[in-house]
Structures are given as C-alpha cells and as structure tokens.
Amino acid sequence: MMPNDATPSKPPSGIRLRGAALTMLPFTVAAVVCTVVYLALRERLPDPVAIHFGSSGEADDFSGRGTVPWVLLAVNLGLGVLFSVMTYLSAMPARAQRTMVAAGFAVAGLLGHLFTAVLFANADVADARAVTLPMDQLAIALGVALVAGAAGWALASLGTPPEPEPAKEPGPARRLPLAEGETASWSRVTASPALPVIGAALLLAGLVLALLELWAAALPLLLSAVLLFAFSGVRVTADRRGVVLSLTLVPGLRRTITLSRIERAVNRPVSCFAEFGGWGYRVRPGRSGVVLRSGDALALQLGSGREFVVTVDDAATAAALLNTLIDRRGRPGEH
Amino acid sequence: MLFRVDPNSTLPLGDQIAASVRGAIADGDVHTGERLPAARELADSLGVNVHTVLRGYQRLREEGLIELRRGRGAVVTGSADPAERARLVEGAHRLIADARALGLSDDEILALVRTGLAGD
Numbered sequence: 001m002m003p004n005d006a007t008p009s010k011p012p013s014g015i016r017l018r019g020a021a022l023t024m025l026p027f028t029v030a031a032v033v034c035t036v037v038y039l040a041l042r043e044r045l046p047d048p049v050a051i052h053f054g055s056s057g058e059a060d061d062f063s064g065r066g067t068v069p070w071v072l073l074a075v076n077l078g079l080g081v082l083f084s085v086m087t088y089l090s091a092m093p094a095r096a097q098r099t100m101v102a103a104g105f106a107v108a109g110l111l112g113h114l115f116t117a118v119l120f121a122n123a124d125v126a127d128a129r130a131v132t133l134p135m136d137q138l139a140i141a142l143g144v145a146l147v148a149g150a151a152g153w154a155l156a157s158l159g160t161p162p163e164p165e166p167a168k169e170p171g172p173a174r175r176l177p178l179a180e181g182e183t184a185s186w187s188r189v190t191a192s193p194a195l196p197v198i199g200a201a202l203l204l205a206g207l208v209l210a211l212l213e214l215w216a217a218a219l220p221l222l223l224s225a226v227l228l229f230a231f232s233g234v235r236v237t238a239d240r241r242g243v244v245l246s247l248t249l250v251p252g253l254r255r256t257i258t259l260s261r262i263e264r265a266v267n268r269p270v271s272c273f274a275e276f277g278g279w280g281y282r283v284r285p286g287r288s289g290v291v292l293r294s295g296d297a298l299a300l301q302l303g304s305g306r307e308f309v310v311t312v313d314d315a316a317t318a319a320a321l322l323n324t325l326i327d328r329r330g331r332p333g334e335h
Numbered sequence: 336m337l338f339r340v341d342p343n344s345t346l347p348l349g350d351q352i353a354a355s356v357r358g359a360i361a362d363g364d365v366h367t368g369e370r371l372p373a374a375r376e377l378a379d380s381l382g383v384n385v386h387t388v389l390r391g392y393q394r395l396r397e398e399g400l401i402e403l404r405r406g407r408g409a410v411v412t413g414s415a416d417p418a419e420r421a422r423l424v425e426g427a428h429r430l431i432a433d434a435r436a437l438g439l440s441d442d443e444i445l446a447l448v449r450t451g452l453a454g455d
Contacts, residue, residue: 014367015367015368016368016410094366094367094368178339179341179343180343181341181342181343182339182340182341182342182343183339183340183341183381183382184337184338184339184340184381185337185338185372185377185380185381186336186337186338187336187338187371187372187377187380188336189369189370235372237372237376237380239380239381240380240381240382241379241380244380246376248370251373251376314364317337321337
C-alpha cells in the first residue's frame with residue numbers, strides 16, 4: 001500500500017485542478033443563469049409554481065415559489081461538485097479530461113435550458129395548473145446540450161499536448177538491450193476516447209428519462225454509463241510475468257497473458273472496426289484483444305496460433321522488452 | 336514508461352527506479368497528472384521488494400517530481416516543468432557524484448553551492 005502521506009502544504013497538481021475547474025464552470029454558469037432568471041421573473045410567477053409536466057405538456061407537479069431557487073441552486077451546484085470531484089479523483093492527463101468536461105457542459109446545458117424554460121413557462125400565469133411546457137422544449141434542450149458539449153470539448157482542448165504519431169507499418173520483432181541480470185518493466189495507461197463519450201450520452205439519456213420519471217428505463221442507462229466510465233482506462237504492463245492488463249478504476253480486476261504463452265511480440269497499427277468490429281474486449285476468429293482506439297497497438301503472437309492485441313502508445317518499446325525476455329526464457333539457466 | 340533495474344549495478348535499486356522515472360519525465364514519456372504504477376504492482380513486476388520501490392518513490396516525492404496520495408498512488412506533479420525539473424535533479428546528482436569522486440565532504444559540497452549562490 002502507498003504510505004499515508006497527505007502533503008498538506010503542497011498544492012494539488014495543476015492539471016487535476018484545471019480539469020475540476022473546467023467541469024465546475026458550466027454548472028456554476030447554469031446556477032447563476034437560473035438564479036438571475038428567477039429573480040427577474042419572481043413577481044410574475046404564481047405560488048405554487050409548476051415544476052413538472054406530463055407528456056401532453058400539462059403541469060402535474062408543483063412546488064412553493066420560495067423553495068424553487070434553492071432547489072435549482074442545489075441541483076446545479078450539486079451536480080457540478082459531483083462532476084468536478086470525479087474529474088479530480090480520476091487524475092486523467094489533460095487530453096483525456098476533454099470528455100468529462102464536454103459531458104459536464106452538455107448536462108449543465110440541458111438542465112440549465114430546461115430549468116429556465118420552466119420558469120418562463122410559469123411567467124404571467126395566474127394559476128400554476130394552467131402552465132404548459134410543450135415536448136419540443138426537450139428537443140431544444142438536447143440541442144443546447146450538444147452545442148454546450150462541443151464548446152466544452154473545444155475549451156478543454158486548449159493547451160493540451162497533441163496526439164502522438166501512430167505507427168505506420170508493423171515494426172520488426174525488435175529487442176531491448178538488457179545487461180546480464182538486469183530486468184525491466186514497461187507500463188502505460190491506455191484510455192479510450194470513445195467509451196466515455198458513449199457513457200456521457202447514456203448518462204444524458206438516463207437523466208432525461210429520470211426527469212420524465214421513467215425510472216425503469218432510466219436506471220439501466222445510468223448503470224451502463226457508470227460501467228462504461230469504469231472500463232475507459234486500462235493499465236498495460238509488460239514484464240517478466242508477461243503482459244498484465246488492469247482497469248485503472250478497479251485495479252483488482254486484471255488479465256495476465258503469461259510470458260510462456262507468448263512466442264513473439266510486435267507493434268502494429270490496428271483498426272478497431274475493420275479488424276475487431278468495435279471497441280472494448282473483442283473476440284474474433286484467430287484474434288482477440290483490448291481495443292480502445294485505432295492506431296498503434298501491441299500485438300502478441302501466442303503459442304496457440306492466436307493473436308492478442310492491446311491498443312496502447314509506445315507499443316514498440318513493450319514489444320522489444322517482451323522479445324528480449326522471451327529470448328532469456330529460452331536460454332538454459334534462465335527462469 | 337520503462338523501469339530498468341540492474342542488481343549488479345552499484346547504484347541502489349530504489350535509486351535506479353527513481354532514475355527511470357526521472358528519465359521518463361525528462362523524455363516526455365509520462366506527463367503531469369499521470370499515475371505511476373502502484374508500488375506493490377511495480378515490485379511484483381520487477382521482482383524486487385515493495386520497500387525498494389517505496390524508497391524510490393519517496394525520493395521522487397522529496398525531489399518534488401511526484402505526489403503520493405493515500406488511495407490514489409503516485410502522480411506526476413505539475414509543479415514547474417517536470418521535464419526540466421527532472422533534468423535539474425539529474426544535474427545535481429552529477430555534481431554530487433563528481434564532487435565526491437574528488438574527495439569533497441558533504442559540508443564542502445554545500446559550501447561550493449552557497450558560494451555560487453552568493454556570487455550571482
């Protein structure tokens with residue numbers, strides 16, 4: 001276990017704070033906008049206010065006018081804190097933060113629009129039961145969410161290092177020069193740019209359904225979103241044991257391809273859809289692997305004749321190390 | 336990133352692990368905010384004692400290159416430019432190694448640095 005070291009005098013890493021701040025920003029804006037709109041419309045709102053609408057657009061749930069601004073503030077800031085804490089704790093590099101930030105912007109955009117639409121729908125109506133909110137407001141809110149998400153992505157992209165160059169052709173089965181008795185371990189985290197986006201989309205959809213109180217449909221979507229976020233980062237380690245894959249968020253879950261099963265390792269470019277039919281843990285005739293993006297990948301040729309592939313940057317170094325360790329394994333007297 | 340340890344080298348294993356991380360930071364193989372492998376994992380991976388890895392990580396923490404957080408593990412810090420800082424630390428180690436090879440005591444090395452600081 002890591003030593004208990006709180007380092008209270010050291011400021012947190014700038015990148016993690018930046019990610020947390022960027023995800024908090026849209027929710028803060030939504031909170032401010034909702035509060036300002038409420039204050040501007042307050043005299044014109046009925047008491048109680050209509051806060052929920054059925055599929056026909058008619059009001060079916062109400063709340064005291066005085067509690068409304070506090071509830072809106074709590075939801076906006078509460079979600080903001082939730083998102084920014086998740087971003088901070090995940091300690092993702094700047095490039096990977098973009099998805100979380102975009103998701104935060106999208107959710108804040110959706111809710112901010114819906115909340116202000118409800119306030120405006122209530123304005124200048126004497127009795128809250130007569131207030132209506134047509135379904136197309138939901139469609140508009142989704143549009144706002146998309147635009148806000150794109151804006152969040154663009155904002156989070158500023159100042160991030162560029163993508164590394166992908167490998168153009170399969171490399172040869174290289175070796176890493178290791179001295180007698182020297183050993184080495186190669187480790188990298190590979191993150192999926194796609195799975196968190198799908199996770200964010202499912203989260204949005206789940207939230208929309210939850211707002212409509214269709215809990216039976218909302219719950220599985222929200223759970224799937226959580227699962228996708230959990231699987232979006234994988235740590236790949238190449239060493240004397242072979243290749244070890246573990247989830248960054250659930251380190252106990254891992255898969256090891258032992259060195260004895262590997263004949264040869266190379267790096268080669270991989271196309272997720274063309275070769276594997278999609279993202280994630282994929283199985284195909286003759287090959288399987290953890291494919292989180294297209295591009296550079298570590299390809300293991302197994303003794304069984306199958307190929308196991310992991311998409312990860314700097315796969316060439318991993319392959320070279322594995323081949324050197326495999327050579328050693330074959331020599332008499334080596335373990 | 337690549338960790339290399341050679342039990343036949345005169346440099347202690349913990350220091351070799353720290354040097355691997357410094358090299359990776361200097362080369363840009365690992366960026367600010369990225370997490371290093373958990374100490375127990377790295378120890379298992381290299382076939383060394385977990386305390387050896389912890390010594391290496393503590394050293395990096397003292398040098399300001401990583402933060403150690405309970406439950407989160409070792410994370411590369413954003414303080415200053417980590418690559419430049421790593422190169423600076425390597426430079427300091429070379430100075431110390433050269434000075435010791437010439438027979439300077441620790442106090443004499445410190446006096447050397449203070450004279451340099453006072454002079455600028």
